[in-house]
Amino acid sequence: MRAFSIAAAGLLASATSAQASQYLVRNFCPFNVYLSFANTTKTETDELLPPGTAFLGSIVGQGNSVGVTNQMGQYWSATGWKAIFGTSAVDGTLWWSLSDLVGDPIAPRTFNVTSSGTRDDVCGHTTDYMSGVHNCPDDGTTLTYNLCSANS
Numbered sequence: 001m002r003a004f005s006i007a008a009a010g011l012l013a014s015a016t017s018a019q020a021s022q023y024l025v026r027n028f029c030p031f032n033v034y035l036s037f038a039n040t041t042k043t044e045t046d047e048l049l050p051p052g053t054a055f056l057g058s059i060v061g062q063g064n065s066v067g068v069t070n071q072m073g074q075y076w077s078a079t080g081w082k083a084i085f086g087t088s089a090v091d092g093t094l095w096w097s098l099s100d101l102v103g104d105p106i107a108p109r110t111f112n113v114t115s116s117g118t119r120d121d122v123c124g125h126t127t128d129y130m131s132g133v134h135n136c137p138d139d140g141t142t143l144t145y146n147l148c149s150a151n152s
């Protein structure tokens with residue numbers, strides 16, 4: 001179990017002064033979600049993220065993804081509803097995107113992705129799955145993915 005309380009994860013995220021960018025997934029939903037991780041060499045599935053908890057990870061290398069589902073075993077299922085948060089850090093540039101596949105795992109609730117670092121919104125933000133690929137300098141940026149954001 002690597003989930004932290006949302007309050008603790010926020011403190012951890014803001015305490016980081018290193019240059020490496022990171023992502024924070026915060027579960028404000030009143031239900032469990034599950035995170036599945038993949039990069040070019042490894043996959044890890046079904047990390048439980050209970051309501052009120054967050055997961056903090058660093059963004060290293062390219063082709064990283066964090067999948068969000070509302071039931072276990074859905075990420076690798078062809079019929080599983082999933083959101084896919086993709087990140088890469090390549091040659092000093094940070095890239096990210098968010099999309100869904102099959103269905104939205106937290107519908108009808110809403111979400112947002114925000115970014116902060118050298119300035120607020122340094123790497124863009126979104127409240128939908130179709131905002132495309134965002135990029136910015138890879139310079140201590142924190143991407144925060146809020147599940148069931150405030151006005152849902």
Ligand SMILES: *[C@@H]1O[C@H](CO)[C@@H](O)[C@H](O)[C@H]1NC(C)=O
Nearest residue numbers: 039040041042044060061062
């Ligand atoms: C893939 O992720 C694993 C941890 O899940 C990490 O140890 C490994 O270095 C990563 N590989 C690449 C190429 O980023």
Ligand SMILES: *[C@@H]1O[C@H](CO)[C@@H](O)[C@H](O)[C@H]1NC(C)=O
Nearest residue numbers: 028112114146148149150151
């Ligand atoms: C994103 O969601 C968080 C958590 O509900 C909220 O505090 C924040 O104001 C939202 N930000 C934007 C830009 O919608």
